Amino acid sequence: MKTDVEYLEFMWPMRHFLITCGDIEGKSNIIAVSFCMPVSREPSLIACAIGKGAYSCKLIESTKEFIVNIPPKELKPKIYYCGSHSGYQVDKFKETGLTLQPARKLRVPIINECIAHMECKVKQEIETGDKNLFIGEVIEAYADESIVRGEIKIEYAKGGFPKKIYATRFRCK
Numbered sequence: 001m002k003t004d005v006e007y008l009e010f011m012w013p014m015r016h017f018l019i020t021c022g023d024i025e026g027k028s029n030i031i032a033v034s035f036c037m038p039v040s041r042e043p044s045l046i047a048c049a050i051g052k053g054a055y056s057c058k059l060i061e062s063t064k065e066f067i068v069n070i071p072p073k074e075l076k077p078k079i080y081y082c083g084s085h086s087g088y089q090v091d092k093f094k095e096t097g098l099t100l101q102p103a104r105k106l107r108v109p110i111i112n113e114c115i116a117h118m119e120c121k122v123k124q125e126i127e128t129g130d131k132n133l134f135i136g137e138v139i140e141a142y143a144d145e146s147i148v149r150g151e152i153k154i155e156y157a158k159g160g161f162p163k164k165i166y167a168t169r170f171r172c173k
Ligand SMILES: Cc1cc2nc3c(=O)[nH]c(=O)nc-3n(C[C@H](O)[C@H](O)[C@H](O)COP(=O)(O)O)c2cc1C
Pocket: 016, 029, 030, 031, 032, 033, 034, 035, 036, 049, 050, 051, 052, 053, 054, 055, 056, 057, 079, 080, 082, 083, 084, 085, 086, 087, 088, 131, 162, 165
């Protein structure tokens, strides 16, 4: 016997990413994203699906740039904060205590506490359903030296279906 389910529930666990974006005046925002994956090696392209109502969607649409920051597992509470509050209402850098640092090429900052960063320029934007898919070319990719050398081992943040957050948008049992 098979029964109907919420399809998304079976796509987890997924890696969690913290994407930074900003406006032309330099105000920066962070969004927690799991719908994010590589879609080409040459050129290096990453696709991220961002909710149409998210502040980050508006910011990325206007500046055409974003940075994918890789958070270690320890940042999970901050990831959940960034994933359940909107930059329309709060300053997530201030509220989480995460600190920003200038990126190499883009005006958008990186998150210091993350261990790797991919600076992306939007090449294509596709309207999917409730999200816009931003396909970004990775123009810079760098990580903490100690991790690259294997001196420090970290666990990346990943997790299951965040029901509390998605319950407002999807049918959850
Ligand atoms: C673990 C996790 C993963 C998430 N993945 C996505 C995602 O892939 N795309 C998306 O649009 N929202 C995702 N969200 C929800 C957004 O982070 C959330 O709507 C956020 O408040 C939007 O912030 P903003 O309005 O400042 O852009 C996720 C939340 C969490 C906690």
